[in-house]
Amino acid sequence: RRGGAMALCPEGTTHSEPMLLPLRTGAARIALSAEAENGWSLGVQVVPLGLWYGAKTQFRSSVLLAVGQPFGLGAYQEAYTRDAHAAVDALTERIDVGLDGVVLQAENAELLGGIRLVAEWTAPAGQPLSLAERHARSAKLLAAYARLRQTDPAGLEALARQARRYARTLRALGIDDPWDLELLDAQRGRVTWLTLVLLLTFPLAAAGFALSYGPYRLARPITPYVIGRHDTQTSTGKLITGALFVLAGWIVWAAVVGWLFGGQWGVLLFVAEPLLAYVALRWGEGWREVREALGAGWLRLHRRDIADALVARRRALAEAVLEATEHNAAV
Structure with missing residues (x-):
């Protein structure tokens, strides 16, 4: 009557299955x-x-x-x-x-995860996809997979083997994102700027890590024992337990500093701890991005043959996927 909205989960439960459960009424x-x-x-x-x-x-x-x-x-x-x-x-x-029409589904989690990776690796536009674009492309590939399984199972299996070999090669070389090998020149400016920011904020990040990292990481091994090993609740459990542990750690650090140097310093540290923790969190994210770019740069500089071979294999996989999906759609 008020024109509001109501969110309902018609499956009646939360889960991590690769397909929708039968809907409740x-x-x-x-x-x-x-x-x-x-x-x-x-x-x-x-x-x-x-x-x-x-x-x-x-x-x-x-x-x-x-x-x-x-x-x-x-x-x-x-x-x-x-x-x-x-x-x-x-x-x-x-x-x-x-x-x-809006929930991507497959008969098993391995297939659904594989389709997601292939969608990212074989983007036809020549650059990484946004999350919305990955969703749309994954939906297209899932539909093509279902058609190919009926019309060309041998070709589908050959394509799957090609994708699995490529994935094993990336894992063996420690490469998370193969696009780093192709977009290094375009990312050089961002990586340089990000490196400068990391250097300037390192003292603050180091303080944040020292004050918060231990309690924050403690949530990871403890959460499964508190809520069980359920993927649908893991992130929420980590958020709650991590927040409690970090807050407890801040209180302990502030109390120690206040006892050693005076109450005002303890209060000042307690006020500053959330900001320092945020700087440390963003610093860690920035460092991972720089580290991946440096790894790709090292591979291109010292093992150019391997880097070029990986680029060629990604493009060949992209062409094979595009040909298979377009040909099958035309049929």
């Missing part, structure tokens, strides 16, 4: 009964939503909210009047179809 019953009780005048709209995580169990990783096509309930009015249960089942099926 609660969302459909709530929507249809609300409309029926108000003379079908509310104008309820159902909007399918899907979450696409950059790294589901990694704290502060990115997430994409995929929004599907909204639809109203007017088409179910007559059916609900005749048979409420049948109308609820029909709406639940319609919601399921809508979620299928």
Whole structure:
């Protein structure tokens, strides 16, 4: 009535399975009964939503909210009047179809993870994809995979072997992102600027690490014992336990400094600790980016043959994926 929104999880639970669970009928019953009780005048709209995580169990990783096509309930009015249960089942099926359009699914987690990596590695535009672009390309590759499995299983298996060999080579060389080998020149300015920032902020970051890193890392081994080994709750558990441990550590450090040097210094340190921790956090992220760029630069400088071979293999894989998907789509 107030024009607000209600978020519902029609599966009835949280999980990390690579496919949607059978939907419960609660969302459909709530929507249809609300409309029926108000003379079908509310104008309820159902909007399918899907979450696409950059790294589901990694704290502060990115997430994409995929929004599907909204639809109203007017088409179910007559059916609900005749048979409420049948109308609820029909709406639940319609919601399921809508979620299928925004939630990427595969028969196993290995396939879903592999499709994600192939989508990143074989971007046709010649540059890394944003999270939204990766989601769209992964959806396209999943559809192509399903078609190829029916029309050309041998070609699909050959393509999968090529991708697996490439992935093993990257792991053996310690390369997380193969694009670093091709975009090093374009990133040189950013890497130089980032290196300067890291040097200037190192004293503050070092203080932040000393004050917060121990309690922060302590959350990682302890969280599974507190909440269990559930991927759907790991990030939340790390956030809660990490925050508690870090806060406790700050209090201890402030108390020690206050006892040794006076209360005002303890209070000052306690106020400064969150800022120092944030600087340390961002410093660590910046250092990882610089380290990866330096690693790619070292490989290009000292083993140019390997770097060129990896670039050629990525491009060959991209061409093979593009040819397979476009040819299969045309067929």
